Amino acid sequence: MRYAAPETLQSAVSLLAAANGDARVLAGGTDLLVQIRADVLDPELIVDIKKIPDTRSVSEERGGWRIGAAVTGAELKEHPRLKKVWPGVVEAANLIGSTQIQGRATLGGNLGNGSPAADSVPALIAAGAVATVAGPDGKRDIPVEDVLLGPRKLSLRRGEFMVSFLLPPRPPRSSDAYLRFIPRTEMDIAVVGAGVNVSLDGSGVITAARVSLGAVAEKVLLVPEAAQAIIGSTLDQAAQQRLEAAARGACRPIDDKRGTVQFRTEVAGVLARRAALIARERARNA
Ligand SMILES: Cc1cc2nc3c(=O)[nH]c(=O)nc-3n(C[C@H](O)[C@H](O)[C@H](O)COP(=O)(O)OP(=O)(O)OC[C@H]3O[C@@H](n4cnc5c(N)ncnc54)[C@H](O)[C@@H]3O)c2cc1C
Numbered sequence: 001m002r003y004a005a006p007e008t009l010q011s012a013v014s015l016l017a018a019a020n021g022d023a024r025v026l027a028g029g030t031d032l033l034v035q036i037r038a039d040v041l042d043p044e045l046i047v048d049i050k051k052i053p054d055t056r057s058v059s060e061e062r063g064g065w066r067i068g069a070a071v072t073g074a075e076l077k078e079h080p081r082l083k084k085v086w087p088g089v090v091e092a093a094n095l096i097g098s099t100q101i102q103g104r105a106t107l108g109g110n111l112g113n114g115s116p117a118a119d120s121v122p123a124l125i126a127a128g129a130v131a132t133v134a135g136p137d138g139k140r141d142i143p144v145e146d147v148l149l150g151p152r153k154l155s156l157r158r159g160e161f162m163v164s165f166l167l168p169p170r171p172p173r174s175s176d177a178y179l180r181f182i183p184r185t186e187m188d189i190a191v192v193g194a195g196v197n198v199s200l201d202g203s204g205v206i207t208a209a210r211v212s213l214g215a216v217a218e219k220v221l222l223v224p225e226a227a228q229a230i231i232g233s234t235l236d237q238a239a240q241q242r243l244e245a246a247a248r249g250a251c252r253p254i255d256d257k258r259g260t261v262q263f264r265t266e267v268a269g270v271l272a273r274r275a276a277l278i279a280r281e282r283a284r285n286a
Pocket of ligand 1 (some may be wrong): 024025027029030033048095096098107108110111112113114117161187188189204225
C-alpha cells in the first residue's frame with residue numbers, strides 16, 4: 001500500500017488517475033482507516049488531501065460560503081458566522097460521532113463514504129450545496145443530491161475527488177435545521193435524518209424550501225413534494241400535515257434491526273415536520 005500527501009490539486013488528480021488498483025482519498029480517516037483495519041478495503045494507494053489548501057479553507061464567495069471538503073466538523077463549529085448563516089449544516093456535521101470523531105471527520109468524507117445514513121448529507125442537500133470536484137478533465141460542479149447514487153456508489157469519475165462545497169447566497173429571513181433519530185443519545189447511525197431549509201417573506205410565508213431525508217432509501221433523497229407542501233404557507237397545521245404525508249410518501253427504506261419500514265416511514269414524517277418548525281423559527285430570527 002502506497003501513501004501520498006500531495007500539496008496541489010493537480011498532483012492529487014495525477015496520482016489518483018495513474019493508480020493501478022484501488023486508489024482512495026484520505027481525509028479524516030474515520031471511515032477509511034476503520035474499513036482498512038476491518039479488511040473491508042485494501043487500497044493500493046491512499047492520497048491524503050489535507051495538505052491541499054483548497055480542501056482546508058472556509059470562505060465567503062459570491063455571497064455564499066465555500067467549505068473545503070477536508071474541513072472538520074469541529075472547525076465548522078468554531079466558525080461563528082457560518083454557524084449563524086447555516087446552522088443546520090453545522091449542527092449536522094457536529095452530530096457525527098463523538099468530540100474525538102468530530103475533530104477528524106469531514107464533509108467530503110461523510111459524502112465520499114457513500115452511506116445513505118450519513119448525517120451531513122441531508123443538511124447539505126437541503127442547503128442546495130454544490131460539490132466542486134477536481135479530476136483529469138479539470139474542475140466541475142455537481143449538486144450534492146447527484147453525488148451519491150446508492151450505498152458506496154458515487155457519481156465521481158476515475159481520478160476525481162471533491163475539493164469543496166459551495167453553499168448558495170442566503171436571502172433575508174432564511175434558515176435551516178437537521179434532526180436525526182438514533183436509538184441512543186450519540187455515537188450511532190441515523191435510523192432517519194431530515195434536513196429542511198426555508199426562506200420566509202416579511203409576513204412569515206414560506207417562499208422557498210428544500211427538504212432532504214436520509215436513511216430512508218438507497219441514497220439520501222431530495223424531496224421536492226415535501227417542499228411544495230409548505231411553500232406558500234406559514235407552516236400552519238394543515239401545511240405540517242401535508243409535509244408529513246409528502247415526506248412519508250418519498251420513503252422506500254430497508255427493514256433491519258435499527259428500524260422497520262413502517263417505523264422509519266413514520267419517523268421521517270415526524271422529523272421533517274419538526275426540522276421545518278425549527279428552520280422556520282430560526283428564519284424568523286435570522
Ligand atoms: C465511532 C464513529 C462514530 C461515527 N458516527 C457517525 C455519525 O454519527 N454520523 C455519520 O454520518 N457518520 C459517523 N461515522 C462515520 C464517519 O465518521 C463519517 O462518515 C465522517 O464524516 C467521514 O469523514 P472522514 O473525513 O473521516 O472520511 P475518510 O475516512 O477520510 O473517508 C471516507 C471515504 O470517503 C472518501 N473520501 C474522503 N474525502 C473525499 C473527497 N474529498 N472526495 C472524494 N472521496 C473522499 C474516502 O476515500 C473514503 O472512501 C462514525 C465513525 C466512527 C468511527
